[in-house]
Amino acid sequence: MALDDVKHIIHRCFRCGYCKFTHSYSEFNCPSYNKHRFETYSAGGRIWLIFGLMNNELQWSDNLANILYACSTCGNCVENCRFVKFNEFWVDIIEAARAEAVKNGFCPEKQKNLLERTTNPEMFNPYAEPNSDNEELKKEYNLPDKAEWVYFIGCTSNYRQKNLRDSTLRFLKKAKIDFTLIDEYCCCSPIIRTGQISPVKDFMNYNVGKIKEVGATKVITSCAGCYRTLKNDFEKFGVEYDFKLYHTAELVKQLLDEGKLKFKSNYDKTVTYHDPCHLGRHSGIYEIPREVYKKIPGINFVEMKRNRENAYCCGAGGGVKIGFPDWAVEISKERLEEAKETGATVVSSTCPFCRTNLSDANDKFDLGFEVIDLIEILDKLDLEIIET
DSSP: OOGGGGTTTGGGOOOOSGGGBOTTSSSBOOHHHHHHOSGGGSHHHHHHHHHHHHTTSSOOOHHHHHHHHSOOOOOHHHHHOOSOTTGGGHHHHHHHHHHHHHHTTOOOHHHHHHHHHHHOTTTOSTTOOOOOOSHHHHHHTTOOSSOSEEEOOOHHHHHTOHHHHHHHHHHHHHTTOOEEOOOOOOOSHHHHHTTOOTTHHHHHHHHHHHHHHTTOSEEEESOHHHHHIIIIIHHHTTOOOOSEEEEHHHHHHHHHHTTOEEEOSOOOSEEEEOOOTTTTTTTOOOHHHHHHHHTSTTOEEEOOSSOGGGOOOOSOTTTHHHHSHHHHHHHHHHHHHHHHTTTOSEEEESOHHHHHHHHHHHHHTTOOOEEEEHHHHHHTSOEEEOOO
16 A cells, blocks of 8 residues: 555544544553653554645654654554544555655664565575575474475564474474475565565565465464465555465364364463454454363463453564564563453463563563463373364
């Protein structure tokens, strides 16, 4: 989406302020407004800044760009906007405005690192790690060159949350899924969210080509960000593919429903679930992970006050983690303090980026949780696979 595409709707925000609140209007649910308490840092405020730019009433500046980038693009504003028919475009509009910031030379320096690292031919990931072609993992797990499924690992799991990656690999092997790995490049979520879109279509086509090379008709990822990007953004960039996309939670739920998977041991802990923004608000998946958690024997599953479409963001997305790292952890701290109220000892999610930021806050503020992904919980259990 380009800003020209929304000229006819952007003026329709009349700054009522509902975008800042929870459904009960009892507390602020926009992390940015919650931090700055200034209207410009709300979704409505940003929309009117963008409107001013489009009408040449405002000029680009570092300060204006920083306001646009001080947003995790969590999408809670979309859920709480009450009166605007086209509110589903608010996050797209902010991302399009960031693309304009990049064109005009106002992308903040820290976020620029994402593009430099991702396009570096030694890396192809935003973490400045040497690119892994995943060949060693294929050998370690005895994976074929051709398969029905591809596990698209994603950069965060492959370079930062390796236990989550390995838990997924072990689960897929236990479940007798016919899968393999590819020499993947970044899905491009970090650079899309920060408006640095020039290489995106080439990267997407590269990954699609690699998936086709192995003959896969299904792709699974344990990363909510990768899931959202493949599910939603490929179409926006005109990239076509003919494989079916799954998040790991969807596959687990399917195996349980079909009677192909049974849990043979207990997980006797009190667990609360943090909805990732990319999986929940951006992709509409709320109940599937919950249904899986609730089928785990022994688990005491409890909900935080803000959950599902109204869940508070972990604070890592939209370039906030790299651009405002201290603030990102503060956002997670608020989320974990809410988790404390449930009596849970385990905070679980279905996104490696959420796992990273929640873990950082848990460690920094000594909050005493075990922060773990759903697939890591399943990896601790004895499983029975029933072949039909």
